[in-house]
Amino acid sequence: MPTFPPCFLFLLALTDLLKRAAPTSAETVSYGHPQRLRYTLDNDLLTPEQRLFYEENGFLLIRNLVSKQDIDRFRGEFERICRQEIKVPGLVVMRDVAIAKSEFVPDQRAVSKVQDFQEDPELFRYCSLPKILKYVECFIGPNIMAMHTMLINKPPDAGKKTSRHPMHQDLHYFPFRPVDRIVCAWTAMETVNRQNGCLVVLPGSHKGTLQEHDYPEWEGGVNKMYHGVRDYDPEHPRVHLEMEKGDTVFFHPLLIHGSGMNQTQGFRKAISCHYASGDCYYIDVKGTTQENIEKEVKEIIVRRHAVGDELTFKDTWAIRGRLVQGERISM
Numbered sequence: 643m644p645t646f647p648p649c650f651l652f653l654l655a656l657t658d659l660l661k662r663a664a665p666t667s668a669e670t671v672s673y674g675h676p677q678r679l680r681y682t683l684d685n686d687l688l689t690p691e692q693r694l695f696y697e698e699n700g701f702l703l704i705r706n707l708v709s710k711q712d713i714d715r716f717r718g719e720f721e722r723i724c725r726q727e728i729k730v731p732g733l734v735v736m737r738d739v740a741i742a743k744s745e746f747v748p749d750q751r752a753v754s755k756v757q758d759f760q761e762d763p764e765l766f767r768y769c770s771l772p773k774i775l776k777y778v779e780c781f782i783g784p785n786i787m788a789m790h791t792m793l794i795n796k797p798p799d800a801g802k803k804t805s806r807h808p809m810h811q812d813l814h815y816f817p818f819r820p821v822d823r824i825v826c827a828w829t830a831m832e833t834v835n836r837q838n839g840c841l842v843v844l845p846g847s848h849k850g851t852l853q854e855h856d857y858p859e860w861e862g863g864v865n866k867m868y869h870g871v872r873d874y875d876p877e878h879p880r881v882h883l884e885m886e887k888g889d890t891v892f893f894h895p896l897l898i899h900g901s902g903m904n905q906t907q908g909f910r911k912a913i914s915c916h917y918a919s920g921d922c923y924y925i926d927v928k929g930t931t932q933e934n935i936e937k938e939v940k941e942i943i944v945r946r947h948a949v950g951d952e953l954t955f956k957d958t959w960a961i962r963g964r965l966v967q968g969e970r971i972s973m
Contacts, residue, residue: 681822681848681894685780696781700848701883701893707773708829708888716913717831719764720793724753730762732962754805757792760964765793769915770966774827777892778917781825785920785968789816789824789959796839796910799903805839808870809900811847812916814855815935816895817927817955818973821852823919824895830885831911838910839902841883841891844874848894854931869935874898918963920971924956 681700682693688702696702722728723735736755759765768774769788778786799805813821834840855869878898883891893899895916904910927936936955943958963973 682780683783687776688780696892696894699843699845699881700897701843701845701891701899703883703885703889703891704777706886706888707777707890708768708771710887712768712771713829713831713887713913716765716768716793717911719762720756720795720911723756723762728762730759732758732761734758753795754797755792755794757790758962759791759793760788760962765913766791766964768829768913769917769964774829774890774915775967777890778825778827779967781892782823782917782919783921783968785971786966787918787920787922787970787973788915788964788966789818789918789962789973790916791914793913794911796901796904796912798907798909799905805904807839807901808858808868809842809844809874809898810855810868810870811852811896811898813852813895814869814932815939816916816918817932817936817959818918818922818924820922821895823922824916826893826895826914826916827890828893828912828914829890830887831913832887834883834885834889834910834912836882836884836902837904838906838908839904840885841899841901843881843883843893844878844898845881847874847878847898848896850896852896852931853898856934870900871898917966918973920965920969920973923972924959927955 679693679697681697682688688696692702723730723733734757735753736757737752756765760769766788769791775786796805812826813824816824818824828841853874854872856872857868858870885891927933939955939958940953943953960973963970
């Protein structure tokens with residue numbers, strides 16, 4: 643048997659001791675030394691369990707985040723818009739395809755969604771609520787741009803299933819990156835369940851890539867701009883996000899999600915905002931799967947606002963974006 647000098651034997655014993663003392667990866671998570679996470683940033687708000695849940699699933703539901711008083715104020719403002727008591731510059735008012743050609747009634751029964759409410763101080767207040775922004779910062783950092791705003795008023799289905807929203811990825815609509823520095827906040831304005839068409843998500847689908855989208859071939863028709871993923875696994879596990887008034891879900895822009903029919907006699911309301919880091923940058927979508935939505939958006943803008951063809955897809959987003967915290971660096 644070969645003999646080794648004492649110093650070598652000491653180093654060998656020390657190495658063995660360090661190996662046995664080193665924690666496993668599971669122990670590292672358990673004792674608060676998290677692995678490098680891709681989808682959230684280091685923060686003092688989210689628990690390790692919440693960060694890991696978002697990492698694996700692409701969404702995080704926070705109960706009772708927005709006060710009932712705030713939601714009632716947003717509802718009142720929406721109803722004033724529907725009654726045409728106020729005019730909001732740049733606001734897009736949408737009607738469900740099943741009722742769009744019916745007799746116009748100037749109240750909320752005729753409106754399925756309003757979007758781009760960045761010029762309405764009351765509705766836009768949602769986007770700058772401190773309770774919302776402190777969570778948004780966990781996903782995209784301290785420089786926060788509010789890029790896309792919506793208040794959805796899902797109507798009772800008229801029998802043609804048009805109140806559905808096809809499964810889609812929100813990134814399809816956005817010509818800015820990086821994808822992991824974008825997040826949506828979606829708040830229920832009343833009880834949201836499977837009966838009135840809650841959100842449906844495919845957990846973990848945010849780990850994939852942006853898929854090709856287009857209008858689904860639905861017999862009853864599809865609402866304008868409601869593109870859907872052309873090809874996804876129908877056997878993928880689904881989660882129905884049933885929520886109460888004030889509950890808020892944050893989700894990644896690659897998460898495949900949609901919503902079912904509203905099978906009740908009431909309207910299902912929710913308010914949402916897509917946020918992007920002020921450090922994000924715009925991309926050219928020509929030659930990509932997003933080229934079809936670029937073309938459609940530009941045609942709508944040109945028709946509604948009588949602007950020239952020189953308007954770019956980037957321009958349509960840059961004019962809507964609003965800084966709500968920190969600095970606007972490249973957006």
